[in-house]
Amino acid sequence: MTVLCRVMQVSTSAYYAWCNSPPDSDKKYQDQQLAENVLQIFNDNxxxxxxxxxxxxxxxxxxxxxxxxxxxxxxxLKLKVRYPKRFKVTTDSNHSEAISPNRLDRQFKVAQPNQVWTTDIT
Incomplete structure (x- = not known):
């Protein structure tokens, strides 16, 4: 074994450390496992x-x-963080302007057409 290590220009201690290392200590394997977990956590959140x-x-x-x-x-992995849009308040109910009266009062049944007109502002 010493001759082989000398030919390959590797120290014997490095060879025996490599022999005794667990098989899943390979860097590419660990990075692949890590990348899978990163992708899963990223998508779960x-x-x-x-x-x-x-x-x-x-x-x-x-x-x-x-x-x-x-x-x-x-x-x-080309992962880009998506920041959620902030809530923007669009209704200002604290104003001093005149408020239109509620003449319909949720009475939507009318006797004849063209007596009550409504609209949707959303």
Whole structure:
């Protein structure tokens, strides 16, 4: 084994460390598992999680990952955060303008056509 390590220019300790490492310690396999989890968490949360919240969620699941690695994975997967639209108030009921009287008072049945006119402002 020593001759083979010398030919391949690898130290014997590195070879034995590689032999004793678990099979799932492969970096590509771990990145693939991580990418799948990032995609699932991202979609489960309506595509609103950025790298910080994704990294926190992954750490709670037991992955050793930081914010910048999560950001790199998001970039590789082409994930863009969608921020929810803020609620915009469109009704101003506190005004001093004249309010039209309610002449119909929800009585929608009329005797003849063209006596009551309504509209929808939505």
């Amino acid at each position: 309506k595509q609103s999680f950025g790298s910080r919240r994704l990294a926190d969620r992954l750490q709670k699941q037991g992955f050793a990952v930081g914010r910048f690695k999560t950001r790199r994975i998001m970039r590789d």
